[in-house]
Amino acid sequence: MGQPVVKPAEAMAVPVLEARGLSKQFGSTMALRDVSLAVMPGESHALVGRNGAGKSTLVSMLTGLRQPDTGTILFNGQAAPPVSDSTAWRRHVACVYQHSTIVRELTVAENLFINRQPLKRGWIDWHALRREARTLLDSWQIDVHEDMRAADLTVEARQLVEIARSLSYGARFIILDEPTAQLDGDEIKRLFRRVEELQRNGVTFLFISHHLQEIYDLCQTVTVLRDARHIVTSPVEAMPKTALIEAMTGEAGNLAxxxxxxxxxxxxxxxxxxxxxxxxxxxxxxxxxxxxxxxxxxxxxxxxxxxxxxxxxxxxxxxxxxxxxxxxxxxxxxxxxxxxxxxVSCVPKDRHHEGLVLGQSIGENATMTVPHLLGKFGFIAPAPRRHMAQTLMHELGVVAQGEEQAVSGLSGGNQQKVVMARALANNxxxxxxxxxxxxxxxxxxxxxxxxxxxxxxxxxxxxxxxxxxxxxxxxxxxxxxxxxxxxxxxxxxxxxxxxxxxxxxxxxxxx
Incomplete structure (x- = not known):
């Protein structure tokens, strides 16, 4: 397990982030209910929970993308900026998402200072841009060339560039959302070493992952959400894996x-x-x-x-x-x-780009490979499609309002079950x-x-x-x-x- 950076004498330090009683409701759905969280300086704090537990809603509020219905957010003891002031939020917090926000066709330098390039007489000062990018990368010991096209970087390198960009705004609190999802073993080890080095240099992390072993390898504290509520916050060393899974699922027993x-x-x-x-x-x-x-x-x-x-x-x-x-x-x-x-049927690697049409319904996605079974002459009869979709949803345990619900509104686990349903539809x-x-x-x-x-x-x-x-x-x-x-x-x-x-x-x- 990663070793805490904070010394015992600093245990009463002011949290880098403190959320108090955050709640958020969308229509009749309570997405977050009275959730509190404190992340201490220099630690890696894990946030875990099943798909739909409220993690994404919480992150959207901690990064200033959504206004909570109730509750307050503080950075270093001071109230968070208004949601309308995105520039001020960037100085406090940044999120490196599973799906990169790097613009692939731009260089590393252009990505680091996108929309804030140094100017000279109204034009971009390319020499200054490259110089400032190199200085930023060197200051955080990130070994990436500033002139490389982002599309030519490894996934690992793109993530480090995103972290460097976040740090350049002044933020010293970084949220890592499923950062290892597209990395292999050696890349994960290197990323964790860089995270630990950044911790020693005063950067604090909120780490979100479905890979529970990573929590024990990297983090010092873990917070569990379930059904939109805060369940427990504990030192990682005091939370055995069986207890962590039970807190996440609400069920005792073996889920292997x-x-x-x-x-x-x-x-x-x-x-x-x-x-x-x-x-x-x-x-x-x-x-x-x-x-x-x-x-x-x-x-x-x-x-x-x-x-x-x-x-x-x-x-x-x-x-x-x-x-x-x-x-x-x-x-x-x-x-x-x-x-x-x-x-032959397939569940592809990337469900968002290869497996689903996010704007379409569960029924349309689950049956798109078998139109010949649902009607004649190119016309799809609604009743057979509805029946097939409902059968597949039942067999795979898809939790949704019905087959007409758009897949974009489903949790990640239920989206993947819809991809599996489509793969099985043609037997x-x-x-x-x-x-x-x-x-x-x-x-x-x-x-x-x-x-x-x-x-x-x-x-x-x-x-x-x-x-x-x-x-x-x-x-x-x-x-x-x-x-x-x-x-x-x-x-x-x-x-x-x-x-x-x-x-x-x-x-x-x-x-």
């Missing part, structure tokens, strides 16, 4: 996902997915087979090529060599329509899941992985691409990719240390 270690090997089941000598931009000579009723995992670092292999099987990205067969039928490269017709033979539990809470993760176990029992073949160890436990076999090639294979019952070592390239021994 199912484990495939006790299953009998499927030696006689027919092969449904056959991938032979597949190559692409970031992978080469990948071969694998998945039998009916089998779950095969692919894991590896972000740069290993694992995601591209999953996307090729789903028809989202064409391979450059090799072939994919579904029950003996050759799949056309990079053709989603052919993949669907052949019996596929092969289900491709790419990071299926990213950005969802512990109970939604359990529900989604239970679906994987259910479709396996129905005889479907599942290809699960993920770096999450809990996701991979449902797999009968796990293939590890390193630098674009399969380097190891593990059967169910693998040890965490052995799998992680292979992912990081420490050992390439097959298991």
């Amino acid at each position: 996902p199912s484990d495939a270690r006790d299953r009998e090997p499927l030696v006689d089941a027919p092969v449904v997915l056959d991938v032979a000598n597949l190559s692409g931009v970031d992978y080469a000579n990948v071969s694998l087979q998945v039998r009916r009723g089998e779950v095969v995992g692919i894991t590896g670092a972000t740069s290993s090529g694992r995601t591209s292999v999953g996307e090729a099987v789903a028809g989202l990205k064409a391979q450059t060599a090799g072939h994919i067969r579904i029950a003996g039928r050759l799949l056309k490269p990079g053709d989603v329509t052919d993949a669907l017709a052949t019996g 596929p033979d092969v289900l491709v899941l790419i990071d299926p539990t990213a950005g969802v809470d512990v109970k939604s993760k359990q529900a989604l992985l239970s679906v994987v176990d259910s479709v396996r029992q129905e005889g479907k073949a599942v290809l699960l691409v993920s770096s999450e160890l809990d996701d991979l436990r449902v797999c009968d076999r796990v293939l590890v990719m390193l630098r674009g090639e399969v380097c190891a294979s593990y059967t169910a019952g693998w040890e965490d240390n052995a799998l992680i070592a292979s992912i990081e390239g420490v050992t390439l021994n097959e298991r």
Whole structure:
């Protein structure tokens, strides 16, 4: 666990942030109810809770985007600025979101000082801009070149640039919202080291994550929200993981996902997915087979090529060599329509950009791949679509007002269940899941992985691409990719240390 920066003698210091009795209501929905929070100087304070617990609403008020209905916010003991004064808010607090706010086509320097570039005779002073950007990056020991295009940066580097931009306004309190969602193991370790260094230099963090182990690795204090209420604030070292999960869910008991270690090997089941000598931009000579009723995992670092292999099987990205067969039928490269017709469905990596049409309803999203089942001559009959949507919502446990509700109004966990519903709507033979539990809470993760176990029992073949160890436990076999090639294979019952070592390239021994 990260060590506190604040010394015992400073325990009575004024909080960097103090929220007192914050409440917010949208129509008949109480989004936040009498929530209080204090974040002390120099600490990393975790904020956790299930999707829909009120975290996003609280953050929107702590960053000046929304006015609370009741309650007050103080920074360093002083009342927060009016919501209308966004410039004043930036001097107190900034949020680095899971989905980057960096403008990809601009340089690092342009992003750091966007809309406040130094001027000379009414024109942008490019020399001064680059000089000030270099000074800012050096002062916070961020090793990124100021002239690089933001689109060419790694996710990790973009996050550090966002932190530097926030610090340049004078803010010393940073909210990190799911910062590790798109990072692999080494990148996470580097980010945590930078956070700890920034803490030692007087920066305070509010850390939001669904990865509970990260709370124990980085944070000193944890606050739990549930059902829009404050449940508990505790030193991390005094909150065992079982107690933390119970506080988040309101339920005692084991919420661990199912484990495939006790299953009998499927030696006689027919092969449904056959991938032979597949190559692409970031992978080469990948071969694998998945039998009916089998779950095969692919894991590896972000740069290993694992995601591209999953996307090729789903028809989202064409391979450059090799072939994919579904029950003996050759799949056309990079053709989603052919993949669907052949019996392949996919839960893609990014639900916001690839998995959902946020402005449409749950029913429209869940059934968009099966219009031929809902009407004739291009017309979709409302009643069949409503019935199918309601059935899928019930089977997946989607919590919503009804199938007509827009998916944009759902929590992250329920949005992901809608993506899963769409993937299952055409009753596929092969289900491709790419990071299926990213950005969802512990109970939604359990529900989604239970679906994987259910479709396996129905005889479907599942290809699960993920770096999450809990996701991979449902797999009968796990293939590890390193630098674009399969380097190891593990059967169910693998040890965490052995799998992680292979992912990081420490050992390439097959298991």
